[in-house]
Amino acid sequence: MTTQALDRPAPRKPIDWWRWAGRVFLTFLLIFTVLPMVWMVLTSIKSQFAALQYPPQWWPAEPTLQNYWRLLDPSNSVGQEFLRYFWNSFYVSLLTTVIGVVVAVPAAYAFSRFRFPGRTFLFFTVLLRNMFPAVVFLMPLFLLMRWLGLVNTHGSLILTYLTFGLPLSIWLLKGFYDNIPIQLEQAARIDGATRFQAFLYIVMPLSTPGIIATSIFSFIGAWNEYVYAYTFLSKQDSMTLPVGIQRFFTEFATDWPGLMAATFMMSVPVVVLFLVLQKYFVRALTEGAVKS
Numbered sequence: 001m002t003t004q005a006l007d008r009p010a011p012r013k014p015i016d017w018w019r020w021a022g023r024v025f026l027t028f029l030l031i032f033t034v035l036p037m038v039w040m041v042l043t044s045i046k047s048q049f050a051a052l053q054y055p056p057q058w059w060p061a062e063p064t065l066q067n068y069w070r071l072l073d074p075s076n077s078v079g080q081e082f083l084r085y086f087w088n089s090f091y092v093s094l095l096t097t098v099i100g101v102v103v104a105v106p107a108a109y110a111f112s113r114f115r116f117p118g119r120t121f122l123f124f125t126v127l128l129r130n131m132f133p134a135v136v137f138l139m140p141l142f143l144l145m146r147w148l149g150l151v152n153t154h155g156s157l158i159l160t161y162l163t164f165g166l167p168l169s170i171w172l173l174k175g176f177y178d179n180i181p182i183q184l185e186q187a188a189r190i191d192g193a194t195r196f197q198a199f200l201y202i203v204m205p206l207s208t209p210g211i212i213a214t215s216i217f218s219f220i221g222a223w224n225e226y227v228y229a230y231t232f233l234s235k236q237d238s239m240t241l242p243v244g245i246q247r248f249f250t251e252f253a254t255d256w257p258g259l260m261a262a263t264f265m266m267s268v269p270v271v272v273l274f275l276v277l278q279k280y281f282v283r284a285l286t287e288g289a290v291k292s
Contacts (some may be wrong), residue, residue, distance in 0.1 A: 003072040015150040025186040038266055039058075040214035040260045040263060041260070041264055042058060042059065042060065043256055043257055043260040044067055044068070044253075044257055044260035044261035044264055045060060045063040045064055045065060045067070045257075045259065046064075046253060046256075046257050047060075047064065048257055049061070050062070051257050052256070055200060061166065067257045067258050067260075067261035068261050068265070070258070071258070071259050071261055071262055071265060072265075078248075078258070079253070081236075081244065081248055082244070082245075082248075082262060082265075083242030084244075085239055085240060085241045085243075085245065086241055086265075086266075087250075088154065088238060088239060088240045088241070088244075089222075089223055089240040089241035089242075089266075090269070091154065092157050092158060092161070092222055092240060093218075093219050093222040093223045094219070095154075095158050096157075096158050096161040096165065096218055096219075097215050097218040097219045097222065099158065099162060099212060099219070100161075100162055100165050100166055100169050100214075100215075100218045101169070101211060101215055103162070103166060104166055104169035104170045104173055105204075105207075106212065107166075107170050108169075108170045108171075108172075108173030108174040108176075108177055109173075109177055109199065109203070111123050111170065111174045112178050113177065113185075123170075123174075123227050126166075126167050126170055126171075127167050127171060129163070129164070129167055131170065132168050134164060134227065134228070135227060137163075138227065138228065138231060141160055141163070141228070142231055142232065145159070145160075145232060150232075151232055152232070152233055152234060152235045152238055153238065154190060154238060155233060156223075156232045156233075157225075157228060157229055157233070157240070159231060159263050160228050160232070161218075161221065161222045161225065161228075164221070165217070165218045165222070167223055168214075168217060169214045169217065169218060172210065172213065172214050172217070173207070173211070173214055173217070176207055176209075176210030177203070177207060177210075180203060180206050180207065184198075184202050184203075184206075185198040185199070185202055185203065188201070188202050212277050216273060216274060216277060219270075219273065220270055220273075220274075223241075223266075223269070223270060224242065224270075225240075225242070226243065226246075229242060229243045230242075230243045230246075241262075241266050242266070243271065243280075244260065245262045245263065245266065249262060280290040
C-alpha cells in the first residue's frame with residue numbers, strides 16, 4: 001500500500017435526506033402533540049384572572065396548585081363531585097374491560113382454531129359495525145336502553161361500550177392466536193390434557209401480551225367516551241368524568257384553570273396505564289401482526 005493511498009481522506013457518506021426529512025417531520029408532530037398538553041398544565045396552575053389575561057402569558061407570575069387541591073379534597077363540593085365522576089368512569093371502564101376480555105378471548109380463540117360453516121362471514125359481520133360512525137347508532141341504542149329501563153344507569157354505558165369494543169378486541173386477539181403454533185396445543189393433548197386445559201395452561205400464558213393490549217384499548221375507549229355518556233346519563237350522581245367535567249366547570253362561566261386541572265387529572269390514569277404496560281402493548285402489536 002502506497003503512502004498516497006494512506007493519506008487519502010475517507011470518502012464522505014452522502015446525506016440521507018429522506019431520513020432527515022422524517023426526523024424533522026416527527027419532531028414537528030411531537031411539538032404539535034405536546035404543545036397543547038404543556039399549555040393545559042400551565043393553565044391549570046394559574047388563577048382565573050391570570051388565565052383570562054391578554055396577551056396570555058406562558059408561565060404564570062404566581063403559580064399555584066390550589067386547583068388540584070380543590071379537586072382532590074372531599075371536604076368541599078368541587079372535590080366531592082370530581083371524585084364521584086372519577087369513580088363512575090373508573091367503574092364503567094373497568095367493568096367494560098373485564099367483560100369485554102372475558103367475551104373476546106373465547107370468541108377470538110374459536111375464530112382462530114375452529115372451522116365451522118359461515119365462519120368467515122360471521123367474522124366479517126362482527127367487524128361490520130366498525131364501518132359506521134358511532135353517532136349513527138346513538139338514537140337506536142337510546143331507544144333500546146329506554147325500552148330495557150337502563151337509561152341513567154351505568155349498565156347502559158357498559159352494554160354500549162361492549163357493542164363498540166368487542167369487534168376490535170376479537171379482531172386483535174384472533175390475529176394474536178393465529179400467531180401461536182397449534183402444535184403446542186397438540187403436544188399438550190398428546191400428553192393427556194383436555195382442550196380446555198391446553199387453552200388454559202398453554203395458550204393463555206402465551207397470549208398475555210395480546211390480552212393486555214386489548215384491555216388497554218377497551219379501557220381507554222370507555223374512559224374517554226363522551227357522546228353516549230352525555231346522551232344516556234342525565235342524573236348528576238351517575239355522570240362519568242368527561243360529561244361531569246363539561247357540565248360542572250362550564251355550566252355558568254368557564255373556570256379555565258379548574259377545567260384544565262380536571263382534564264389533566266383525567267389523563268393521568270390512562271398515561272400511567274400505558275407506561276406500565278407499554279412493553280406488553282408493543283409486543284402484542286408486533287407478534288400479532290405477522291402470522292408465522
